Amino acid sequence: MFIEPRVGNDNHAIRRGWIEVICGSMFSGKTEELIRRLNRAKIAKQKVEIFKPTIDKRYHEEDVVSHNANAIRSTPIDFAQDMLLLGGSCDVVGIDEAQFFDDGLAEVCVKLANSGVRVIAAGLDMDYLGKPFGPMPALMAVAEYVTKVHAICVQCGDIATYSFRNSPSEQQVLLGETESYEARCRHCFQEGMKQKR
Ligand SMILES: Nc1ncnc2c1ncn2[C@@H]1O[C@H](COP(=O)(O)OP(=O)(O)O)[C@@H](O)[C@H]1O
Numbered sequence: 001m002f003i004e005p006r007v008g009n010d011n012h013a014i015r016r017g018w019i020e021v022i023c024g025s026m027f028s029g030k031t032e033e034l035i036r037r038l039n040r041a042k043i044a045k046q047k048v049e050i051f052k053p054t055i056d057k058r059y060h061e062e063d064v065v066s067h068n069a070n071a072i073r074s075t076p077i078d079f080a081q082d083m084l085l086l087g088g089s090c091d092v093v094g095i096d097e098a099q100f101f102d103d104g105l106a107e108v109c110v111k112l113a114n115s116g117v118r119v120i121a122a123g124l125d126m127d128y129l130g131k132p133f134g135p136m137p138a139l140m141a142v143a144e145y146v147t148k149v150h151a152i153c154v155q156c157g158d159i160a161t162y163s164f165r166n167s168p169s170e171q172q173v174l175l176g177e178t179e180s181y182e183a184r185c186r187h188c189f190q191e192g193m194k195q196k197r
């Protein structure tokens with residue numbers, strides 16, 4: 001999906017960039033899907049670079065790791081701008097935990113795509129309050145392809161689109177996994193929020 005380069009009259013690949021966003025709640029398979037697409041690009045012998053925000057060191061300093069332990073080597077960076085220098089010569093740039101990047105992320109991805117890079121960014125579309133998270137809405141607006149993946153609600157087994165926080169913290173950024181968060185459907189998320197009040 002998506003990776004076949006277009007071929008011009010002289011049979012050479014035309015280098016055209018675009019932006020793909022993979023979004024959803026926690027545990028919805030964003031990282032798995034990102035790794036799957038990046039591995040396919042690697043099989044196609046494309047030059048791939050993967051970035052994640054330095055803040056996310058839950059499993060590993062450098063690897064991007066999914067909840068079911070799939071992993072791919074990445075470069076932790078502090079600012080979205082750093083991708084221009086490090087990713088400009090790549091065929092494909094992958095970004096995990098995109099929600100933690102600064103507001104410059106969408107502009108950086110547009111610059112990369114305009115220069116011929118395929119950009120694939122995975123991130124939470126909503127925070128623990130169900131509000132849009134960081135640079136994700138702006139990024140989704142400029143993307144050619146947006147894929148929303150779904151987890152399973154741990155309360156009722158329905159499709160989950162929310163990340164419910166089982167902790168009193170009210171900071172937007174709180175790194176964690178199942179000890180602090182549950183994937184929940186709209187109904188069970190609302191019920192949980194009512195009980196918190
Ligand atoms: N509630 C859940 N719904 C779906 N998958 C879950 C759930 N809890 C744990 N998982 C596991 O998480 C994996 C997805 O992990 P990952 O790709 O890291 O998700 P994300 O990056 O969206 O948080 C699934 O394949 C499954 O093994």
Ligand SMILES: Cc1cn([C@H]2C[C@H](O)[C@@H](COP(=O)(O)O)O2)c(=O)[nH]c1=O
Nearest residue numbers: 025026027127128163172173174175176
């Ligand atoms: C909802 C929410 C999540 N976080 C943190 C928790 C995790 O460390 C990451 C999300 O990781 P995943 O790969 O999507 O499972 O984000 C947060 O800081 N604030 C939130 O509101």
Ligand SMILES: [Zn+2]
Nearest residue numbers: 153156185188
């Ligand atoms: Zn539910």
